[in-house]
Amino acid sequence: DAGVTQSPTHLIKTRGQQVTLRCSPKSGHDTVSWYQQALGQGPQFIFQYYEEEERQRGNFPDRFSGHQFPNYSSELNVNALLLGDSALYLCASSLAGYNQPQHFGDGTRLSIL
Amino acid sequence: QQQVKQSPQSLIVQKGGISIINCAYENTAFDYFPWYQQFPGKGPALLIAIRPDVSEKKEGRFTISFNKSAKQFSLHIMDSQPGDSATYFCAASRKTSYDKVIFGPGTSLSVIP
Incomplete structure (x- = not known):
């Protein structure tokens, strides 16, 4: 049973560019959340998708957007990249329901030059 | 009100010892603490x-x-082993299944032989 898979593993971009990160949830999961983890810090919630809609959003600018597909996979898009966007981007999947545990992928390491 | 505080930032424990990590929160609406x-x-x-x-x-x-009552919670790792060396995050979320998970800043644990 495959867990949460993310691609790519590493990515290098320059300021001003755009990036798309991808996530396949754990089999049977229908809810996908995205987090940004800066070096030495805890993950920060970006947003959550369920039934192809954004249900919750953290304190991130509109440059961060996402999408969920009918097969529950998800994409995170970041436009106009800034140096401060360099981080590990984590995807977590869960079942819809009361306090269902979130299962995390190993993340995409994004470096902005 | 959304913050979760965590201490210590780093911890060194000898093999077989007890590792203790403490967390505190403000938002009384939190009802799940992973x-x-x-x-x-x-x-x-x-x-x-x-x-x-x-x-x-x-x-x-x-x-x-x-x-x-104190809005505090802690993790105790008994008989700590070198394989427990990792970063530990306390977190909190609210009752609704679609709410975000708020992470603490993390504790880096090193268990030395």
């Missing part, structure tokens, strides 16, 4: 979780103690 373990290059993995109607939960060598 702990995550993260190894370098990996995503966070759920270790153990507790709800505020329980004062203590034990799973193997890991125990969560919860003090609802």
